[in-house]
Amino acid sequence: xxxxQSSVVEREAVxxxxxxxxxxxxxxxxxxxxxxxxxxxxxxxMGFRPIxxxxxxxxxxxxxxxxxxxxNAHSSGSELPEQPVISAIAxxxxxxxxxxxxxxxxxxxxxxxxxxxxxxxxxxxxGVGTSRIYFVDRYQExxxxxxxxxxxxxxxxxxPAIAGIHFFGIVQxxxxxxxxxxxxxxxxxxxxxxxxxxxxxxxxxxxxxxRSPCESFFVQLIxxxxxxxDIEDDECLQRIGLGAADVPVAIEALRGRGVEFFSSxxxxxxxxxxxxxxxxGNVSFELVHxxxxxxPG
Amino acid sequence: MRQIEGDFDDFGMDTISLAGxxxxxxxxxxxxxxxxxxxxxxDLVGHAQGWRAAVAAVKASGLRVTGFQVLRDFEGxxxxxxxxxxxxxxxxxxxxxxxxCRLLLACSSTSVHASEDPxxxxxxxxxxxxxxxxxxxxxxxxxxxxxRTVNQFPQAWDLIAQAxxxxxxxxxxxxxxxxxxxxxxxxxxxxxDKIFLVQLADFMWNEIKSVEERIATARHFRVFPGEGVxxxxxxxxxxxxxxxxxxxxYSFEVFNDDYQQMxxxxxxxxxxxxxxxLGEQVLRRSxxxxxxxxxxxxxx
Numbered sequence: 001x002x003x004x005q006s007s008v009v010e011r012e013a014v015x016x017x018x019x020x021x022x023x024x025x026x027x028x029x030x031x032x033x034x035x036x037x038x039x040x041x042x043x044x045x046m047g048f049r050p051i052x053x054x055x056x057x058x059x060x061x062x063x064x065x066x067x068x069x070x071x072n073a074h075s076s077g078s079e080l081p082e083q084p085v086i087s088a089i090a091x092x093x094x095x096x097x098x099x100x101x102x103x104x105x106x107x108x109x110x111x112x113x114x115x116x117x118x119x120x121x122x123x124x125x126x127g128v129g130t131s132r133i134y135f136v137d138r139y140q141e142x143x144x145x146x147x148x149x150x151x152x153x154x155x156x157x158x159x160p161a162i163a164g165i166h167f168f169g170i171v172q173x174x175x176x177x178x179x180x181x182x183x184x185x186x187x188x189x190x191x192x193x194x195x196x197x198x199x200x201x202x203x204x205x206x207x208x209x210x211r212s213p214c215e216s217f218f219v220q221l222i223x224x225x226x227x228x229x230d231i232e233d234d235e236c237l238q239r240i241g242l243g244a245a246d247v248p249v250a251i252e253a254l255r256g257r258g259v260e261f262f263s264s265x266x267x268x269x270x271x272x273x274x275x276x277x278x279x280x281g282n283v284s285f286e287l288v289h290x291x292x293x294x295x296p297g
Numbered sequence: 298m299r300q301i302e303g304d305f306d307d308f309g310m311d312t313i314s315l316a317g318x319x320x321x322x323x324x325x326x327x328x329x330x331x332x333x334x335x336x337x338x339x340d341l342v343g344h345a346q347g348w349r350a351a352v353a354a355v356k357a358s359g360l361r362v363t364g365f366q367v368l369r370d371f372e373g374x375x376x377x378x379x380x381x382x383x384x385x386x387x388x389x390x391x392x393x394x395x396x397x398c399r400l401l402l403a404c405s406s407t408s409v410h411a412s413e414d415p416x417x418x419x420x421x422x423x424x425x426x427x428x429x430x431x432x433x434x435x436x437x438x439x440x441x442x443x444x445r446t447v448n449q450f451p452q453a454w455d456l457i458a459q460a461x462x463x464x465x466x467x468x469x470x471x472x473x474x475x476x477x478x479x480x481x482x483x484x485x486x487x488x489x490d491k492i493f494l495v496q497l498a499d500f501m502w503n504e505i506k507s508v509e510e511r512i513a514t515a516r517h518f519r520v521f522p523g524e525g526v527x528x529x530x531x532x533x534x535x536x537x538x539x540x541x542x543x544x545x546x547y548s549f550e551v552f553n554d555d556y557q558q559m560x561x562x563x564x565x566x567x568x569x570x571x572x573x574x575l576g577e578q579v580l581r582r583s584x585x586x587x588x589x590x591x592x593x594x595x596x597x
Contacts, residue, residue, distance in 0.1 A: 105424070106423070106424060106427055107423065107424035107425065107426070107427025107428045107430075108427065109387070109428065109431065126431055127431070128431065175433060178433070180463035181430050181433075181463050181464050182430075183463075184427075184430070184462060184463055184464075185427070185430055185431070188423070188427060189427075235433070
């Protein structure tokens with residue numbers, strides 16, 4: 001009987017389901033830096049609150065609304081850069097082990113786990129540059145932070161988001177002629193789909209936009225300007241995109257907290273999006289007009 | 298003053314044509330006026346000071362690395378054999394990446410343990426290309442004329458088209474085309490952008506009668522284009538590729554036992570004559586192309 005079943009798939013090319021991993025958004029974004037306090041200040045101006053510490057490493061968890069940002073200052077052998085880099089994305093999936101296995105079968109590079117006693121072994125694969133992509137399946141009944149992190153006492157564990165800010169996407173800088181390669185990477189391993197060129201968000205419409213199969217976030221791939229000679233391997237996760245239902249209100253609230261934005265081209269442009277000025281050499285945030293269908297729990 | 302003559306920046310030598318240590322090979326290739334070199338994995342792992350030192354020597358030479366060869370018998374295996382080959386591929390990709398080389402050459406499997414099922418071969422080729430993708434490496438898949446399932450380039454092309462990976466394309470070795478008398482018009486089915494590498498070699502016999510003789514010729518008796526009896530065919534092939542729109546690199550894939558016992562400079566000079574013939578007489582280039590970067594001589 002099993003033979004018969006497999007032959008149906010072979011003969012009729014049954015498409016894989018559109019969301020093969022049961023992807024369900026981003027669990028956290030991780031920055032690596034040797035200046036965690038300076039980056040912490042930047043994050044706090046953006047409305048994040050430090051809420052928990054890692055049990056064994058120099059790692060802090062920041063949160064606002066349902067966005068989790070991890071600041072990792074734990075150097076494991078290699079020296080950490082002063083300029084913060086986005087070093088990991090954690091994807092929420094139906095089954096982390098299955099997602100990991102599926103990615104490896106398709107040619108992803110595994111990252112060997114370095115787990116301390118009683119810590120969670122979160123499977124990860126190599127992403128762009130030196131970054132990692134984690135698979136997390138514990139985000140509903142209990143969270144990964146319950147195991148690996150200690151809450152900072154007296155701090156609200158669920159700080160509300162400034163102006164309803166939520167996670168929207170991530171911008172990835174890529175090399176010349178690399179758009180097709182990275183599109184294939186995200187499509188084959190996770191089920192991302194290409195958005196039509198006419199479909200753009202915010203004020204920085206360059207490159208190609210990929211939509212997650214759960215339709216809750218986006219990856220934007222940006223090649224260098226034409227004519228730029230790119231010799232170095234400078235592909236990286238460049239910045240986080242945050243969605244806000246009312247961008248001017250969010251800009252106003254964040255300006256009040258000391259965040260500077262690039263001057264816009266007027267209120268109409270402000271309503272679509274904004275880009276914060278780069279700090280610490282490398283850190284900026286993009287605001288994008290985006291109304292969520294359902295309020296996050 | 299050294300006169301710049303000829304225009305053959307897109308032609309390169311292959312270390313397998315030369316005897317001696319890596320540094321001597323690189324110096325001979327550079328000395329003959331080439332700007333690129335095709336490296337083999339054993340150039341790195343066989344280096345007396347280890348493969349990292351070999352990488353440093355390549356970078357110091359100022360030569361661009363055309364490609365890195367060769368991953369054998371990757372596709373079609375299952376179970377522990379497949380896992381083993383994935384490890385081999387990863388190791389080669391890591392060396393390739395360390396060289397800032399953007400091309401890995403993989404040739405079609407000769408293994409009797411490999412599946413002949415095209416779906417399995419396509420799946421494995423996709424996986425290989427995916428392994429190479431984050432490192433910005435392209436995979437050139439080449440049909441060995443004694444490959445078990447894939448032994449002519451149209452078959453390799455068919456799998457590449459099915460795999461449909463942006464960084465998977467064709468590695469094209471003219472020797473196999475000439476040795477099996479594949480007609481030139483077969484080239485027309487190729488997309489020039491998906492030809493990732495062209496390797497050129499001539500040989501001395503008019504006809505090759507058996508597979509055994511073909512393997513022996515391929516491994517021991519190749520010569521540079523223009524030195525054998527298939528010069529006109531090679532010229533026609535190069536012109537045809539150019540007309541199709543191929544603008545990638547040409548590498549001289551010349552395995553020759555005699556060259557292994559000649560001074561490196563002599564062999565490199567023969568390669569240069571061959572490159573100049575192809576560049577100037579066959580492709581009829583008279584002046585350097587505008588806006589092509591020229592390498593400076595490395596500091597001594």
